[in-house]
Amino acid sequence: MNETRLLFFGPLREAAGGGERLVQLPDEVATPAGVIDWISAGDEVLAARLAQPDIRIAVDQKIVDRDASFDGAEEIAFLPPFSGG
Amino acid sequence: MNETRLLFFGPLREAAGGGERLVQLPDEVATPAGVIDWISAGDEVLAARLAQPDIRIAVDQKIVDRDASFDGAEEIAFLPPFSGG
Amino acid sequence: MTIAPASFDPDAALARFRRANVEAGAIASFIGQVRPGDANDPTESLALEYYPGLAEREIENFAADALKRWPLKAIEIIHRVGAMAPGEPIVFVAAAADHRRAAFEAVDFLMDYLKSEAPFWKQEKRASGTRWIEPRSEDYADIARWRDGERERKI
Amino acid sequence: MTIAPASFDPDAALARFRRANVEAGAIASFIGQVRPGDANDPTESLALEYYPGLAEREIENFAADALKRWPLKAIEIIHRVGAMAPGEPIVFVAAAADHRRAAFEAVDFLMDYLKSEAPFWKQEKRASGTRWIEPRSEDYADIARWRDGERERKI
Numbered sequence: 001m002n003e004t005r006l007l008f009f010g011p012l013r014e015a016a017g018g019g020e021r022l023v024q025l026p027d028e029v030a031t032p033a034g035v036i037d038w039i040s041a042g043d044e045v046l047a048a049r050l051a052q053p054d055i056r057i058a059v060d061q062k063i064v065d066r067d068a069s070f071d072g073a074e075e076i077a078f079l080p081p082f083s084g085g
Numbered sequence: 086m087n088e089t090r091l092l093f094f095g096p097l098r099e100a101a102g103g104g105e106r107l108v109q110l111p112d113e114v115a116t117p118a119g120v121i122d123w124i125s126a127g128d129e130v131l132a133a134r135l136a137q138p139d140i141r142i143a144v145d146q147k148i149v150d151r152d153a154s155f156d157g158a159e160e161i162a163f164l165p166p167f168s169g170g
Numbered sequence: 171m172t173i174a175p176a177s178f179d180p181d182a183a184l185a186r187f188r189r190a191n192v193e194a195g196a197i198a199s200f201i202g203q204v205r206p207g208d209a210n211d212p213t214e215s216l217a218l219e220y221y222p223g224l225a226e227r228e229i230e231n232f233a234a235d236a237l238k239r240w241p242l243k244a245i246e247i248i249h250r251v252g253a254m255a256p257g258e259p260i261v262f263v264a265a266a267a268d269h270r271r272a273a274f275e276a277v278d279f280l281m282d283y284l285k286s287e288a289p290f291w292k293q294e295k296r297a298s299g300t301r302w303i304e305p306r307s308e309d310y311a312d313i314a315r316w317r318d319g320e321r322e323r324k325i
Numbered sequence: 326m327t328i329a330p331a332s333f334d335p336d337a338a339l340a341r342f343r344r345a346n347v348e349a350g351a352i353a354s355f356i357g358q359v360r361p362g363d364a365n366d367p368t369e370s371l372a373l374e375y376y377p378g379l380a381e382r383e384i385e386n387f388a389a390d391a392l393k394r395w396p397l398k399a400i401e402i403i404h405r406v407g408a409m410a411p412g413e414p415i416v417f418v419a420a421a422a423d424h425r426r427a428a429f430e431a432v433d434f435l436m437d438y439l440k441s442e443a444p445f446w447k448q449e450k451r452a453s454g455t456r457w458i459e460p461r462s463e464d465y466a467d468i469a470r471w472r473d474g475e476r477e478r479k480i
Contacts, residue, residue, distance in 0.1 A: 010291030084290030095446030169445030192412035
């Protein structure tokens with residue numbers, strides 16, 4: 001089974017207790033929404049933070065909808081509102 | 086009687102046959118419109134050119150209306166449409 | 171397009187861009203710098219983090235979009251990441267075109283996208299503490315201008 | 326504000342302006358350069374004449390107007406006069422502010438005014454002959470923006 005790298009940027013890194021996690025996602029976890037439920041089980045603070053609609057999610061470096069299913073993912077990134085420039 | 090310097094800029098310089106004229110204006114010539122009539126008497130090309138509404142006129146370095154009367158002027162400038170920048 | 175991990179010189183960047191674009195009648199540019207903060211709570215440093223890979227690709231996407239929207243000769247974008255002191259340049263954007271309106275609007279557009287559509291995050295360190303910078307409501311209003319067609323004036 | 330009778334270096338001007346405004350978060354600038362003309366009728370030179378005294382005063386007036394309209398830290402304007410070759414800089418305008426919208430709009434405004442409200446006249450010399458440049462209809466449309474309140478968005 002393949003490992004997936006979860007990335008948490010900016011203020012989300014603090015909420016997640018670190019910028020990176022290597023996980024083995026169960027087969028039935030195949031959408032960003034599913035990943036959020038799975039990783040924030042038992043962590044209400046992280047659950048609340050990731051539920052905010054202004055958090056964007058990138059699967060393998062492509063920003064996708066929360067309900068977009070994927071078939072294996074090497075990297076899933078959780079992106080709080082951007083503040084570049 | 087004081088002399089008045091008339092200045093013609095840009096394409097008007099060619100229409101006026103030179104950029105500068107020193108003249109003694111008659112007392113009754115006391116508005117830009119009057120100056121235009123006076124200097125373009127007998128010169129239909131210059132008259133037509135100066136009659137165009139996009140020509141601005143500055144009396145002593147202040148842009149004024151054609152009917153604004155002045156009481157003596159050291160310098161009257163005829164300014165075709167600007168093209169700076 | 172460059173992500174700069176260390177301090178860069180925006181004046182030299184403009185000089186290079188201008189030498190490469192002497193045939194352009196109009197060169198518009200923008201430099202963003204780290205603000206000093208409040209007099210009674212000055213900014214000590216700004217940390218800029220980004221998502222490598224995605225950031226470059228998003229910037230290239232909206233640079234390509236700008237090249238389609240306006241008749242431009244060239245675009246340059248340099249975005250700093252890492253720790254910066256007040257006064258240090260954060261971002262440099264330049265656009266070259268035949269006429270000024272295209273150059274102005276392209277730089278304006280690119281800055282709006284860099285502010286709220288590229289994966290960068292700013293964290294400010296002040297004497298009073300550390301905080302993540304959130305986009306301002308103006309940033310969302312700015313970027314909305316390019317969607318509703320308001321700026322689609324003929325150039 | 327400077328009227329430059331000989332070639333000037335806009336990159337150095339920006340560097341100076343930036344050093345004088347390290348506390349500004351946003352620096353927008355514009356450089357206008359002599360265009361090359363048509364490939365089959367290239368521009369040989371551009372002669373820029375102006376009305377000394379009135380030009381400086383008009384520019385100072387609309388620079389003061391810009392300082393009233395936007396929360397700016399500084400403005401710089403350099404306008405070349407005399408004979409220029411293609412590629413040479415004609416005009417440099419920069420504005421420094423806390424936030425980018427004020428800086429962008431001020432530079433845009435100042436360029437519109439320099440184009441059609443300051444007593445400068447451009448004469449282009451090409452192989453095919455010499456002609457005075459007239460303002461384009463876009464230039465009148467551009468300057469009208471600042472009168473009708475369209476741009477009076479809160480910044």
